[in-house]
Amino acid sequence: MIESRTTRVVLRLCAAGTLAFIYFPLVVIAVYAFNENISQTWPIEAYTTKWFGVAWRNEEVRSALLLSVKAALGATVIALVLGTLASLAVSRSRFFGRETISFLVILPIALPGIVTGLALQATILNVLAPIGISFSIWTIVIGHATFCIVVLYNNAVARMRRVSAFLEEASMDLGADGWQTFRFVTFPQLRTALLAGALLAFALSFDEVVVTIFTSGAQQTLPIWIFTNFARPRELPVVNVVALFMIIVSIIPVWLAQRLAGGTGLAADRPREGSVAASIETQP
Amino acid sequence: MRGKRISLWVALGLLVGALSVVAAGCGGGGSESSSDWQVEGLGSTIDEIQANAKNEGQVNMVIWAGYADKSWADAFTQQTGCKVSTKDGASSDDMVDLMATGAYDGVSASGDATLRLIAKGDVAPVNFDLIPNYADVYEGLKGQSYNTVDGVGYGVPHGRGPNLMVWSNDAIPADNDTWAPIWPGTDYKGKLSIYDNQIFIADAALYLKATQPDLNITNPYELDDDQFNAAVDLLKQQRPNIGEYWDGATYAKQVTSFKSGEAVVGTTWPYQVNLMAAEKPPLNVTAKVPKEGTTGWSDTWMIASKAAHPNCMYLWMNYIISPEANAKVAEYFGEAPSNAKACDVTSNPNHCEDYHADDEAYWDNVYYWDTPQADCGDDRGEVCKTYEDWRTAWTEIKG
Amino acid sequence: MTSVSSDVEPPPRGGPGRRLSTFFFSHSRARLGGLLALPLGWMLVIYLGSLFLLLLASFWDTEPFTSDVVRNWNLDNYRRLFEEPVYRNVAFRTISMAVYVTVADAVLAFPLAYYMARVASPRSRNLLVVAVLTPLWASYLVKAYVWRTMLGEEGIINWLLAPFGLDGPGYTTAGLWLAFTYLWLPFMILPIYAGLERIPSSLLEASADLGGRSVRTFFKVTLPLAFPAVVAGSIFTFSLTLGDYILPGLIADEQFIGTVIYTDRGTNLPVAAAFAMVPIAVMVVYLWGARRLGAFESL
Numbered sequence: 001m002i003e004s005r006t007t008r009v010v011l012r013l014c015a016a017g018t019l020a021f022i023y024f025p026l027v028v029i030a031v032y033a034f035n036e037n038i039s040q041t042w043p044i045e046a047y048t049t050k051w052f053g054v055a056w057r058n059e060e061v062r063s064a065l066l067l068s069v070k071a072a073l074g075a076t077v078i079a080l081v082l083g084t085l086a087s088l089a090v091s092r093s094r095f096f097g098r099e100t101i102s103f104l105v106i107l108p109i110a111l112p113g114i115v116t117g118l119a120l121q122a123t124i125l126n127v128l129a130p131i132g133i134s135f136s137i138w139t140i141v142i143g144h145a146t147f148c149i150v151v152l153y154n155n156a157v158a159r160m161r162r163v164s165a166f167l168e169e170a171s172m173d174l175g176a177d178g179w180q181t182f183r184f185v186t187f188p189q190l191r192t193a194l195l196a197g198a199l200l201a202f203a204l205s206f207d208e209v210v211v212t213i214f215t216s217g218a219q220q221t222l223p224i225w226i227f228t229n230f231a232r233p234r235e236l237p238v239v240n241v242v243a244l245f246m247i248i249v250s251i252i253p254v255w256l257a258q259r260l261a262g263g264t265g266l267a268a269d270r271p272r273e274g275s276v277a278a279s280i281e282t283q284p
Numbered sequence: 285m286r287g288k289r290i291s292l293w294v295a296l297g298l299l300v301g302a303l304s305v306v307a308a309g310c311g312g313g314g315s316e317s318s319s320d321w322q323v324e325g326l327g328s329t330i331d332e333i334q335a336n337a338k339n340e341g342q343v344n345m346v347i348w349a350g351y352a353d354k355s356w357a358d359a360f361t362q363q364t365g366c367k368v369s370t371k372d373g374a375s376s377d378d379m380v381d382l383m384a385t386g387a388y389d390g391v392s393a394s395g396d397a398t399l400r401l402i403a404k405g406d407v408a409p410v411n412f413d414l415i416p417n418y419a420d421v422y423e424g425l426k427g428q429s430y431n432t433v434d435g436v437g438y439g440v441p442h443g444r445g446p447n448l449m450v451w452s453n454d455a456i457p458a459d460n461d462t463w464a465p466i467w468p469g470t471d472y473k474g475k476l477s478i479y480d481n482q483i484f485i486a487d488a489a490l491y492l493k494a495t496q497p498d499l500n501i502t503n504p505y506e507l508d509d510d511q512f513n514a515a516v517d518l519l520k521q522q523r524p525n526i527g528e529y530w531d532g533a534t535y536a537k538q539v540t541s542f543k544s545g546e547a548v549v550g551t552t553w554p555y556q557v558n559l560m561a562a563e564k565p566p567l568n569v570t571a572k573v574p575k576e577g578t579t580g581w582s583d584t585w586m587i588a589s590k591a592a593h594p595n596c597m598y599l600w601m602n603y604i605i606s607p608e609a610n611a612k613v614a615e616y617f618g619e620a621p622s623n624a625k626a627c628d629v630t631s632n633p634n635h636c637e638d639y640h641a642d643d644e645a646y647w648d649n650v651y652y653w654d655t656p657q658a659d660c661g662d663d664r665g666e667v668c669k670t671y672e673d674w675r676t677a678w679t680e681i682k683g
Numbered sequence: 684m685t686s687v688s689s690d691v692e693p694p695p696r697g698g699p700g701r702r703l704s705t706f707f708f709s710h711s712r713a714r715l716g717g718l719l720a721l722p723l724g725w726m727l728v729i730y731l732g733s734l735f736l737l738l739l740a741s742f743w744d745t746e747p748f749t750s751d752v753v754r755n756w757n758l759d760n761y762r763r764l765f766e767e768p769v770y771r772n773v774a775f776r777t778i779s780m781a782v783y784v785t786v787a788d789a790v791l792a793f794p795l796a797y798y799m800a801r802v803a804s805p806r807s808r809n810l811l812v813v814a815v816l817t818p819l820w821a822s823y824l825v826k827a828y829v830w831r832t833m834l835g836e837e838g839i840i841n842w843l844l845a846p847f848g849l850d851g852p853g854y855t856t857a858g859l860w861l862a863f864t865y866l867w868l869p870f871m872i873l874p875i876y877a878g879l880e881r882i883p884s885s886l887l888e889a890s891a892d893l894g895g896r897s898v899r900t901f902f903k904v905t906l907p908l909a910f911p912a913v914v915a916g917s918i919f920t921f922s923l924t925l926g927d928y929i930l931p932g933l934i935a936d937e938q939f940i941g942t943v944i945y946t947d948r949g950t951n952l953p954v955a956a957a958f959a960m961v962p963i964a965v966m967v968v969y970l971w972g973a974r975r976l977g978a979f980e981s982l
Binding site: 121179253 | 693694700701703704705707708711714715718719721722723725726729730731732733734736737740752791792794795797798799802803809811812813814815816817818819820821822823824825826828829830832833835837838839842865868869872897918919922923925926927928929941944945948952955956959962963966970974979
């Protein structure tokens with residue numbers, strides 16, 4: 001290591017401080033979920049677990065949860081297909097629009113959500129409604145899929161850089177056609193990156209509220225339910241419980257993605273030791 | 285390569301542009317009021333409606349906070365099989381926007397929303413024969429300019445109430461009777477809690493009506509240039525003193541602010557006053573209508589012209605003006621009920637008297653929220669500021 | 684360990700699947716087109732098409748009473764954006780906040796990212812990455828609301844600062860800045876971490892060998908190499924602050940670009956659309972600059 005001892009100690013302190021800063025509000029949320037009182041003042045006077053039962057019995061919460069899960073699944077599947085297709089195109093061909101594709105795919109997530117939401121809602125109201133299509137789970141899914149594509153795309157492109165094109169050519173030399181090559185050579189190497197991306201896309205869609213407000217009409221995903229209810233004093237305790245639940249639930253896909261893909265799950269990662277691809281890459 | 289890239293962008297642009305222009309051309313059309321109460325899917329007799337409602341199983345509404353509390357909504361669900369799902373409208377604008385999406389079945393609209401909803405064709409007229417409880421509604425609420433157009437009724441009156449001034453007794457004496465503390469020239473910088481919508485300009489106009497009689501303001505919603513500019517100036521002077529804005533979706537923060545002392549005076553609805561009184565311990569505040577008069581509301585339940593669950597909506601409209609439910613919501617929110625029979629079943633026997641349910645003379649001095657239009661409605665002609673002008677001014681005032 | 688199964692038969696020579704595959708192999712453009720058709724079609728029609736519609740709407744009018752959009756081509760909306768001072772003020776306020784938040788996030792994120800990338804052991808590195816990623820997926824809305832609770836007069840921040848005789852920022856612009864910084868921090872940490880991780884140790888060692896002390900190495904070698912990653916992270920912090928419409932009203936009661944657009948979304952869509960072009964333009968310029976600085980490699 002080239003850093004001096006002091007530097008390392010200072011860095012460790014800063015890191016700890018930043019982490020503490022990050023987790024502090026989450027701990028506060030968790031604590032408030034056990035708050036007996038409806039009002040949100042601090043310090044908390046009495047603790048209870050009754051709100052967990054109340055939240056579970058709340059039918060609106062359950063249907064919101066179901067809608068969120070369904071929408072997230074739909075969005076993830078679409079993003080998976082579209083992101084993989086685009087990444088295959090970009091990784092294996094040299095064409096003049098390559099950078100444009102990357103730019104295009106990142107736009108939905110780089111432009112502010114309100115712009116995307118406003119644009120999509122304007123389309124739904126002015127183009128789709130007159131032909132009879134109204135707000136439904138599909139409008140939600142389309143909105144989410146549009147910015148989930150980039151997560152899958154980035155992961156796939158990063159992984160495709162490690163998947164040697166020579167392998168695919170070798171496969172075809174041995175008689176496999178394009179589809180077989182994809183199925184037996186390319187896809188197995190892509191698999192974990194796609195899975196990691198899918199998990200992240202799921203989490204992204206599950207938590208989304210900024211665009212969903214515009215694309216959901218009267219439907220309530222779980223974040224929309226929170227948005228509708230966190231200003232209603234009597235619902236506040238249930239909102240706290242739902243919040244804690246969302247935090248815990250989101251840990252699972254993230255942890256899984258991390259195990260699968262290594263690295264950040266968002267960017268380039270190393271292929272596993274001993275794989276054919278790794279051995280080929282070390283060749284000059 | 286460069287040339288190819290440029291032509292790629294041009295091609296993309298043209299393609300997208302062409303698609304959009306086509307799409308834009310297809311979409312939308314003029315809107316016109318619907319004069320047909322026959323919303324698609326609605327039964328034509330009460331029995332049919334009740335049967336259809338069981339199939340619908342749900343009703344989605346945009347409401348003012350507190351209008352569909354579980355204590356009476358659950359009973360409705362049990363009786364009819366329709367689950368109640370609501371969204372608290374932040375303001376009348378918000379309600380009109382939400383109704384424009386076509387995703388909701390109905391709305392409890394105030395006068396600054398009703399006429400626009402009707403003109404946009406987003407709400408359908410109501411067939412009062414299918415709403416038995418309508419017969420018991422106070423005559424003074426039927427056939428009003430805000431819920432009836434060309435003799436066609438568009439909604440079921442919900443109830444009415446005044447906007448109140450609320451203050452913390454520690455800061456202002458309980459016997460205060462004027463709006464002056466919320467206007468410039470007093471000492472509550474950063475401690476004001478004000479309603480966040482352009483309709484509040486009417487409150488400024490009302491104050492000017494009393495304090496600057498030479499402006500000749502008679503109706504706070506019909507303001508010509510001079511009157512409007514005076515009101516806007518007053519509001520711009522008030523702006524630095526405002527500690528927080530609240531609206532129909534964030535009303536709870538007003539209760540918290542008064543509790544913590546961050547706000548000591550402001551405008552409010554009786555709903556928040558009730559919430560403040562329900563705190564443990566109850567907040568030491570006073571709320572009343574000052575001598576300069578006040579704005580208020582008379583709300584109407586309306587059904588969306590493309591409601592997905594029209595039968596449940598009709599049943600709700602009938603239910604909410606039934607004596608028991610109307611009494612409950614009137615007491616819960618703090619307003620005058622629309623059904624005379626509700627007065628017999630309120631838990632506080634004096635509720636209707638306290639809230640002037642039958643006292644039309646009282647309501648002559650409460651200026652219900654109304655939609656400003658260019659036509660002043662008097663001999664000034666068409667010089668009054670429109671709703672659009674009010675909207676723009678409010679954005680400017682907030683800065 | 685990947686392997687091709689040894690009992691896979693190649694498809695028959697003249698079979699349709701094979702012919703299709705051969706066609707696509709030899710006609711790379713067709714293959715490209717086939718692959719790109721769906722994703723590109725989706726992005727163009729659904730996303731860019733909607734944005735373009737929004738752009739069109741910004742040149743139209745509203746009917747003052749019903750708020751219906753009237754297809755009257757004009758530049759009034761843009762004229763209003765330029766003439767009314769309030770829009771300039773709101774835009775300035777929003778962009779400044781975005782800058783402050785980005786700077787604060789970069790300052791907070793860098794030490795942690797550096798620690799994770801270069802100092803921590805591989806095992807703690809994994810743990811730290813999970814630790815940083817997790818809050819990213821905790822609901823944005825919930826975090827926003829808990830900040831409102833914490834910043835309140837009787838909230839936890841004041842309670843913590845009281846023994847020191849200090850007052851928390853409360854519901855002010857400072858409080859808003861704090862909340863924004865908190866919310867977008869993970870978006871900044873991850874790209875910087877990825878960027879720092881990619882710097883080969885050999886470079887830093889070489890710099891040390893050539894006589895550079897660690898501070899000098901940091902400023903002359905590490906920072907310039909990590910800068911694109913910082914820019915990559917800043918894309919998110921900047922964009923998210925620019926368009927947020929929930930937090931400003933919740934915490935500071937101030938008008939930001941997002942809140943103005945949101946309020947006007949139905950009652951005056953053309954003006955909202957015109958004002959929406961401002962963050963779009965800002966972000967397109969920002970993205971273009973970011974790309975020039977090489978940030979896209981770090982995303």
